[in-house]
Amino acid sequence: MDSKGERATRRRGAELEAAILDAAWEQLSQRGYSGFTFEAVADRAETSRPVLYRRWPTRADLLKAAVEHHGAGQDTTAPDTGNLRDDLLTALRRSNAQRSDFLVLMSASLGGYYEETGLSPRDVREFLLGRHRLAIEDILERAVERGEADPERLTPLVRAVPYNLYRHEVMMSLHAVPDETLEAIVDDVFLPLVTPRDR
Structure with missing residues (x-):
């Protein structure tokens, strides 16, 4: 398995979720809602679409989570x-x-x-x-x-x-x-x- 796959499989729980939400925010910021797809976010986060679907059933759910995650890091x-x-x-x-x-x-x-x-x-x-x-x-x-x-x-x-x-x-x-x-x-x-x- 290559290093990318190893890194992706090692991540679990909060670490994986944070990586996905960071990737989702980057995708949303760069491509807007039209480019905010499960496939694009999964590719950017180096994970699979089923991993996203288990946590966020819809694209709107994922957007809300990504915005909340981004806001939590602000002063x-x-x-x-x-x-x-x-x-x-x-x-x-x-x-x-x-x-x-x-x-x-x-x-x-x-x-x-x-x-x-x-x-x-x-x-x-x-x-x-x-x-x-x-x-x-x-x-x-x-x-x-x-x-x-x-x-x-x-x-x-x-x-x-x-x-x-x-x-x-x-x-x-x-x-x-x-x-x-x-x-x-x-x-x-x-x-x-x-x-x-x-x-």
């Missing part, structure tokens, strides 16, 4: 620089580095998945983020404590503004967002919305 902690502006910019820059490719994928490549499952980009985003507390919540909580943000102005819609604008920019350009645009989102749009009026 979701809230930056704590000491001020709201820098916390937000640090968080947005991190999202730009970690997630812009995922947002492009959601926008440009998953139409068939949404049609097949009846799900939406919001649902797929929740697969990625899981049940983690969002960094923006901790950032804004500390900003209120420091007197940098007015809690009465932090409605659910306002809280969502930085990331909604960021996602819009990615989905419209299909690229990571330039840093000057991230700064404009924070300085020109969000901070004027939440800064106490007496400051």
Whole structure:
């Protein structure tokens, strides 16, 4: 047996599952949902289709697992620089580095998945983020404590503004967002919305 076959047969349990899900994410990112087949993922993971079918009966199940697996490896902690502006910019820059490719994928490549499952980009985003507390919540909580943000102005819609604008920019350009645009989102749009009026 060649070294590839030996490596494939040695993997078991969590190691094999992680290898499959890494391969699935790579296949999804590079080929979109149209190229996201059991055969392609099995070939990339150096395993067999029956191994995949035993764990994930459908392509949609495999996609959900791959997105959740990818999200579990991302840093979701809230930056704590000491001020709201820098916390937000640090968080947005991190999202730009970690997630812009995922947002492009959601926008440009998953139409068939949404049609097949009846799900939406919001649902797929929740697969990625899981049940983690969002960094923006901790950032804004500390900003209120420091007197940098007015809690009465932090409605659910306002809280969502930085990331909604960021996602819009990615989905419209299909690229990571330039840093000057991230700064404009924070300085020109969000901070004027939440800064106490007496400051």
